[in-house]
Amino acid sequence: xxxxxxxxxxxTVSEGASLELRCNYSYGATPYLFWYVQSPxxxxxxxxxxxxxxxxxxxxxxxxxxxxxxxxxxNLRKPSVHWSDAAEYFCAVGAPAxxxxxxxxxxTGTRLTIIP
Amino acid sequence: xxxxxxxxxxRVLKTGQSMxxxxxxxxxxxxxxxxxxxxxxxxxxxxxxVGEGTTAKGEVPDGYNVSRLKKQNFLLGLESAAPSQTSVxxxxxxxxxxxxxGGEQFFGPxxxxxxx
Numbered sequence: 196x197x198x199x200x201x202x203x204x205x206x207t208v209s210e211g212a213s214l215e216l217r218c219n220y221s222y223g224a225t226p227y228l229f230w231y232v233q234s235p236x237x238x239x240x241x242x243x244x245x246x247x248x249x250x251x252x253x254x255x256x257x258x259x260x261x262x263x264x265x266x267x268x269x270n271l272r273k274p275s276v277h278w279s280d281a282a283e284y285f286c287a288v289g290a291p292a293x294x295x296x297x298x299x300x301x302x303t304g305t306r307l308t309i310i311p
Numbered sequence: 312x313x314x315x316x317x318x319x320x321x322r323v324l325k326t327g328q329s330m331x332x333x334x335x336x337x338x339x340x341x342x343x344x345x346x347x348x349x350x351x352x353x354x355x356x357x358x359x360x361v362g363e364g365t366t367a368k369g370e371v372p373d374g375y376n377v378s379r380l381k382k383q384n385f386l387l388g389l390e391s392a393a394p395s396q397t398s399v400x401x402x403x404x405x406x407x408x409x410x411x412x413g414g415e416q417f418f419g420p421x422x423x424x425x426x427x
Contacts, residue, residue, distance in 0.1 A: 199353075229415070238315070238401060238418035239354075285353060298369070299416065301353035 197222040197288045201302035209310050210278055216271040216305050218286030227289035227297050228269040230260055233304075234282045242284075245269065256280070281309045313337055315419035317402050323425045324392045332387040332422050334402030342405045343385035344369070344416065345377060347398040354401060360385055392426045399423050 198221045208214055220226055227246050231239040243254025250262040260271045269286060283304045289297030318333045334343065342361055346354040346369075356369030358377040366377045374396060376388045385404075389396060400422045408414025 204351075231418075236420075238420045239403075240418070241415050244415060297414075298356060298359070299354075301355075303351055303353045 197226065197290045197300050199286050199288050199300055199302035201284075201286055201305050203305045204303070205306045205308065207308040207310060208276055211275050214271075214273045214276045214280070214307070216284050216286075216307070218269045218271065218302060219267050220269060220286070220288045221267065222288055222290065225264075228260075228262060229287040229289065229299065230254065230258070230269075230271050231285045231287060231301075232256075232282045233285065239285065242271070276307075276309055278309045278311070281307055283307070315402055315404055315417050317400075317419040317422050319422060320420070321423050323427065324389075325427050326393060328392050329388070329390050330392065330424075331389075332400055332402075332424075334385045334387070334404075334419060335383055336385075336402075336404040336417070337383065338404060338406065338417065339382070340404035340406045340417075341382075343379065344403040344405075345375070345385065345387045346401045346403065347371065347396075348401060348421070349398050357387065357400075392424075394426045397424060397426045 200219045229244045230242040233239050242258050243252050245252050245262045253259050258273050283306050285304045286302040287299040289299050315336045344359040345357040348354045355371050360366045360379040363382045378386045402419040403416040405416045
């Protein structure tokens with residue numbers, strides 16, 4: 196069975212600083228990987244996804260993530276954070292299911308706080 | 312285009328009471344999902360549906376039932392609520408992935424349920 200580890204429960208960064216959120220996964224084959232963001236009181240919004248091909252993927256809101264098979268990682272990065280990036284971030288791995296799409300397994304999330 | 316909507320937004324139940332959560336999507340998606348989100352545990356899949364009239368168990372199905380009588384609606388029922396079912400419930404939907412495109416899950420805003 197697949198699993199996802201987000202080792203950082205809470206990260207605080209200054210506005211304008213760079214950001215890297217860590218995600219490690221366990222899965223026996225090439226995974227589908229996702230990053231979602233959840234603002235307070237809201238549902239989850241997809242930031243970016245990796246299925247195959249280029250290991251550096253670009254997402255919305257200036258985020259990017261890099262798939263590193265050798266490290267089983269899919270870390271999320273942003274060169275300069277904005278106060279509006281304060282939210283909870285979830286990494287997820289998708290295992291193909293018999294219905295064609297995939298079932299997602301989520302990490303426990305990383306809460307991002309931005310300080311002025 | 313409202314996306315995924317959930318009713319109600321908040322609910323307080325007493326132990327043993329029953330209720331139904333409604334999820335509706337207007338994107339003509341084939342697949343729908345119910346998750347629960349608990350602190351420190353990320354999202355866990357309760358049940359899912361691959362089409363009208365079909366449902367399947369997810370990771371944590373006990374104590375819940377679902378129905379998908381119409382393609383656009385997915386109902387989650389609690390027959391006899393327990394305090395352990397206090398959680399935030401999210402519905403999601405996804406369309407078919409074709410040639411590696413699409414298929415990502417879109418989430419509703421959530422329902423906060425408290426069982427006393």
